[in-house]
Amino acid sequence: MTAQPELTDLGALGARSLVELAVVRLRAEILSGSLAPGERLVEEQLTRRFGTSRAPLREALRLLGQQGLVEHLPRRGVRVASLSARDIDELFGLRDVLERFAVDLALGDGPPPAERLAVLERATEKVERATAAGETLDQAEAHREFHLALVGLAGHQHLLRVYEPVILQLQLYMATNMRREAEVRPASSGAQRHRRLYEAVASGDRASVLDALGAHGARAYLTPELEAD
Structure with missing residues (x-):
């Protein structure tokens, strides 16, 4: 599988925003199984690993929520979507x-x-x-x-x-x-x-x-x- 680009590698990716890059990276990890259903997504860990700030990461998580890949739980944060x-x-x-x-x-x-x-x-x-x-x-x-x-x-x-x-x-x-x-x-x-x-x-x-x-x-x-x- 081709490696996903680092979020800081903007030169080769033109105008793609940090939000789009975060969506691509997270979506790839979820669909590949690297992030399992039900696994918690900790903002601090993801911002450090992706080299981005909280604002674009939160927007990426919101968009992934619309796509049915993550769930936002009241007072419990965000996790990879899990269906019974x-x-x-x-x-x-x-x-x-x-x-x-x-x-x-x-x-x-x-x-x-x-x-x-x-x-x-x-x-x-x-x-x-x-x-x-x-x-x-x-x-x-x-x-x-x-x-x-x-x-x-x-x-x-x-x-x-x-x-x-x-x-x-x-x-x-x-x-x-x-x-x-x-x-x-x-x-x-x-x-x-x-x-x-x-x-x-x-x-x-x-x-x-x-x-x-x-x-x-x-x-x-x-x-x-x-x-x-």
Whole structure:
């Protein structure tokens, strides 16, 4: 995995702010598993390690809270987001229902419009490139973009607004799932599933898409987290 840039290395990064850099660094550590769900994020330690002040760090934590990756707890500070087994199960179940609804809308009259399908194809290619490069952060972002593009096929803005916070809350667990899968299967397996799902959508055959969704393995490697509530 490519090392994350130091927060003080502004020359090579142009106008990117300290807030953006802190978001990138923390998000990478959370999605890579370096910072575990439930782990406390101590401002003093992070400012010292990142070489920044409290103001940009606090703004970065606020933004990560909006993305569902950290939680702000009254009088207890900030920690990496942690969902119960029931939360994870319910959110994945909701994701499945919303994606199936999107497919029903998108394929009601055959293949979806070419411009929406092109967005899904680009997202599929991004998943494949990130997988080939072995970049954890890029893989997580590409995976999220793919599923947003899948739901976007329906052209239903209210559905997309309902779906997006669900996928944001699940991104940490999707990244964990991908890491665990890579321990027991070829790294290309996940990218191949996304390609099969894209090809099913492109065919316009609803039954094929639903079969591909059913085999997508959203939580196949999260069993330890789902054993107890």
